[in-house]
Amino acid sequence: MSALSPNVVAAIDDLELAARLVVEGLRTGGHRSPFHGYSTEFRQHRPYRAGDDLKYLDWKLYARSDRLYTRQFRETTNLSVMLVLDNSASMAFPESGVSKARYATIIAAALAYLVSEQGHAVGMMTMHRGGLWYVPARGGRPHLRALLARLDRIVPDGAWDPARTIARGAQLLQRRGVVIVLSDFYDAEEETRRELRRVVQRGHDVAMLQLLSAAERTLPFSGQVALEDAESGVRQLVNAGAIASDYRDTVTAFLERCRTQALRDGIDYALIPTETAPELALRDYLLRRGRRSAAGYTRSAGSATGHGASASTDPAPGAS
């Protein structure tokens, strides 16, 4: 099945359907599936007591020791994922076609759908007209639908305070979880970086998904163009053809700086061009994250099934 273009996905009004299409696209793709299911972790044995469920008896141990022991599991509680969305006016670009905001909404919805389907908790945090607008991280189908409905109402407008929004989103997580920030990261670059580092230091798994359109990367205009800043409204008359080359160099340097600093801070980073099909962009990101998790976060791997009650480490959403 060929990938759905951003235009097609963005044209679907039902965000849940769009998210499901993206996720289904992930599963039916020709690449290795990034999903391995969720897990619980064995904790200890205790002597069998009357009334214990026989299915938890350790029959092998009984064969060796002639004693009855019941297996106890540490329950891997639901992973909490907080999606932090940049809702500033700069995300409304480009004005024709699929905007970065719409693209981010679809990616966020797909991630929420994916996380919720695996039994984890997912929440959303953004800033709207100066105020924080959020949905706490919870699991369950009804919550997912409420979250998607809230995502669907997001309209990019004004500016945002990335540091404050990220910090508040991390605080909403009851325990260590995953904070995924979807933004162009144009605003308050240093403060944003500092806050992300702080979130990492608090034990959260942080991911930067940087969304950029092709026009932002290449400045494809020619002649005299009065560029108007989407957030501040400031206008600047430029000879687009003359400055395009320098502009591209500057943007490339900025993206490279974002990437290297994220790696240095232990932040998962991905640049997502908005002209890429959402499922392809998401699959590439998840596969890359899965490989990195397998290499660096083996302690969080688990494959057993069952129930328990203890806390566990936080695997990446959708990655083993």
Add this chain to the structure above:
Amino acid sequence: MIWQQPWAWVGLLTLAVPILIHLLGRGPARTQRFPTLRFLERSRMLPTRRTRLHDMALLLVRVATLALAVAALAQPRWLTAARQRAFIASMARLVIVDTSASVVRAVGGPSAFRDSVDRTVAALATTANGGVRIRIETASPATAIDGAVSWLAGQSERREIAIVSDFQRTALSARDLARIPADVGIRLVRIGRAHTGPARDTAARDTAARDTLAADSALLVRAVGDVTVRAVARANGTDRARTQVKWSERPLGEARGDSRVALLSGERDRTRMLEAIDIAREVVPATSSDGDSGAGVGLSAQQIVVIAADAPNRAALQTNLSLPREAWMLQLIAALREHAMVQHSAGAIAGAAVDVERGLPIAYFSNGVPAILAAQDSRRGASRLAFLLHREVPPVLVTALAAAIAGYDGATNELAEREPSRLSDRELAQWQRAAAATPGRTDNAPTGPRVSATQGRSVFADAMTADSDGRWLWMGVVLLLVVETVLRRSTVRA
């Protein structure tokens, strides 16, 4: 390629307009919302726009559109191989036929001349491309060249002048041919080659004399009536042919003198001779004009005097007479000796013998007595040609003499006509050349008469007058306009 309206290239000056617009214009400063301006450098803003061309692709398309439009206005005409072949196949040919006496004599008389010319022109029309458009008959081919060149200048095909002549040296020269533009072909066709000897071929001479007599007599009959007179053609002192000619006695009218010829006569002959001269005036209208009409010799009343037999001072006059020595006198005398009407009028009767007088005989009576003598009158420094008439000269002879003198134009070199020296075939071959087929080039004229290139119009005049191929360029202009529109809109949209 030929440009039919080359002045249109001035329109290339309009190319400066789009260049200036793209160089100095601010361009369409459209507003574009953009996520952030943080990557724009202020130092690269407005100062750059006044010294740099912007929208080079658009500028190139606009310049190309204008250049193509100007080229289309210049009306190009591509000279394809097929068009050149068609051009070479067409030919505007003009034939100049030399009708001078030497040619007529060379081919054996007027009838043979006419027949020979017709056959020659027909052969030209069938064997050479393009046929014959115009045929000019003249006794002086050299004088017809300017008119021929003028006519050819209006023709669009390849052009050629063919000259049919015996090519005696006085008829045509390299200087005459030099007046023909270099791109006009020259074809020289000689006729009368079989007659190589001087004009002493008696048979041909008699035939020519008979034909001339018939023509002159017919002219005379038209003027005076239908009385039959017997005339005799003389050749080499013997009667070789006789022709019945109608003659008449004209009713008497008011006698008038000839402005060209002074008449010295007594009372007895005066009326008679004036009547005869008056008749001559009607035969040859030019008789009444003044002597300046003679192009070469320029006869005037003071130059010629006719002395009648009863002129009172005839004897005294004869003491001052001598044999003619001047060239124009000799030429006129030669012409009169060849004039059939004069000769036949004299030879029709016999005359009594008279004392020998000083002078050259012009005509003889039938019995060999000179009827008219020519002598030079050199009194008082004058130089006049005097014709001494025998006392028995009939009025018709006086009429013939007056008509012959009046009709003598002196334009042709009579002596040369009688003893022609013809151009050699080698000289003619050097002067001949083919009509040019390509602009600025003559196919075969390295040794022939040369003219400057500006004298002749372009040999590709057909390309200048045919429909231009500019429509293809206009299609290109339309295509470029479409491209320009697409480029402009894409630029605005971007």
